[in-house]
Amino acid sequence: MSFSEKLLAVVLAVALFTGSGLAKAQAAYEIVSTEELTEWMKKPDKPYLVFALSPIEFSISHIPGSVCIPLELMDNYYKMPDDLGKPMVFYCHGPG
Amino acid sequence: MGYIRIYWYREGLKGWEEAGLPTGKTIDLMQQEPVAGISPQELQEKLAGSEGVFLLDIRDDNSRAQFGAIPGKTLHYPLFRLHKLYSELPRNRNLVVYDIRGKQAPIAFQYLLTVHFDPAMITWLDGGVENWKKSGFASNSIE
Numbered sequence: 001m002s003f004s005e006k007l008l009a010v011v012l013a014v015a016l017f018t019g020s021g022l023a024k025a026q027a028a029y030e031i032v033s034t035e036e037l038t039e040w041m042k043k044p045d046k047p048y049l050v051f052a053l054s055p056i057e058f059s060i061s062h063i064p065g066s067v068c069i070p071l072e073l074m075d076n077y078y079k080m081p082d083d084l085g086k087p088m089v090f091y092c093h094g095p096g
Numbered sequence: 097m098g099y100i101r102i103y104w105y106r107e108g109l110k111g112w113e114e115a116g117l118p119t120g121k122t123i124d125l126m127q128q129e130p131v132a133g134i135s136p137q138e139l140q141e142k143l144a145g146s147e148g149v150f151l152l153d154i155r156d157d158n159s160r161a162q163f164g165a166i167p168g169k170t171l172h173y174p175l176f177r178l179h180k181l182y183s184e185l186p187r188n189r190n191l192v193v194y195d196i197r198g199k200q201a202p203i204a205f206q207y208l209l210t211v212h213f214d215p216a217m218i219t220w221l222d223g224g225v226e227n228w229k230k231s232g233f234a235s236n237s238i239e
Contacts, residue, residue, distance in 0.1 A: 029102040034115045037105055047103065054176040056207050057200075059123040063112055070176035072156045080097065087101040094108025 032089055040089075041065055047087035063091065126210040131202065133222035136231035139192055143168045149190045152218075154178060154204050155225075157238075163196055163225050164235035175200050182211055194221035194228075 032040070040046055049066035051058050058068035069078045081088070105111075113119060134142070142149045151168050153160065154175040173181050175195070185191065185208075193208075195201040201220040208218055221228065229235055 029104050032103045032105050034105075034107050034111050034117070038115075038117065047101075049105075054174075054200075055179050056123075056175060057203060059121060059179070060125060060203070061109055061113075061119045061121050063109065064118060064120045072174065072176050074097075080099075084098045084100060086099070087103060088099055089103040089105050091105035091108045091112075094106070094110030094112075096110060 037089065045087070047089045048081055049089045049091070051092065052090050053092050057093075066091070123207075123210065125206045131206070133198060133202065133205075133220040134192065135222055136228045136233055139166070139221055139228070140233060142190070142192065147190050149192055150186070152185070152191045152193045152204070154193060154195050154200060159196055160238040164229070165238050166194060166221075166225055166228055167234060167236050175204055178204055178207065182208060185213075187213055187217065189217065191218045192221055193218065195224045197226050198222050198224040 037049075041049070046065070049063060051062050051066050051068045052071040052074070053068075054070055055068050062068065069080070074080065107114075109119070149168070151166055151170040153165060153170050153172045155163070156174045156176070160172070171185065171191075173185065191208075191213075193201045193204045195204075198221065201224060205218060205220040209215055223230075225235060
């Protein structure tokens with residue numbers, strides 16, 4: 001399983017257990033492009049951008065404005081946003 | 097968890113950097129040569145020798161269960177906790193860092209050099225446990 005596949009599994013796990021039956025029936029996540037993300041990060045409703053690998057990897061390189069929440073510790077002792085409607089964007093190293 | 101607006105930035109850091117966008121960092125890795133890892137054959141020789149080599153497995157529990165472990169004296173310090181726990185690691189032992197496919201082990205190796213581990217005492221396994229198994233060496237299953 002690559003990093004991206006592992007991250008996708010986490011994205012699905014975060015998204016699937018919604019309280020809304022309608023949301024369950026829809027796609028659990030959407031893909032966001034580089035262009036969309038850069039524009040979105042400039043706006044007031046910018047998303048919660050999460051780097052899902054280790055703090056060591058985050059310390060070496062990360063997208064400004066993002067936070068590091070290792071996927072192994074997600075919703076464990078790393079606090080997640082209380083607002084379930086807050087848009088959340090997950091990323092890792094990318095393909096390869 | 098209940099979040100209803102979930103997005104995946106699939107292009108990741110690679111796509112971000114390729115677009116020429118700025119990145120942040122809070123550490124400068126110490127670049128020291130040699131940074132190449134060792135082969136499964138070289139690891140087998142080390143484990144069979146008298147150097148007292150310890151394996152440093154930086155995978156999480158799920159990955160250990162899924163891919164198995166290399167037989168030998170092993171310290172298990174997942175990469176996502178290594179920044180907090182590296183001070184527990186022995187600096188007077190030969191350590192061989194390994195992961196699943198050799199993607200994160202060189203990062204851990206470089207980090208340990210940066211926090212002043214002796215480059216003569218640590219190295220990493222090229223291709224990880226998958227390369228070890230492909231090379232015909234046995235692995236242990238982890239419960």
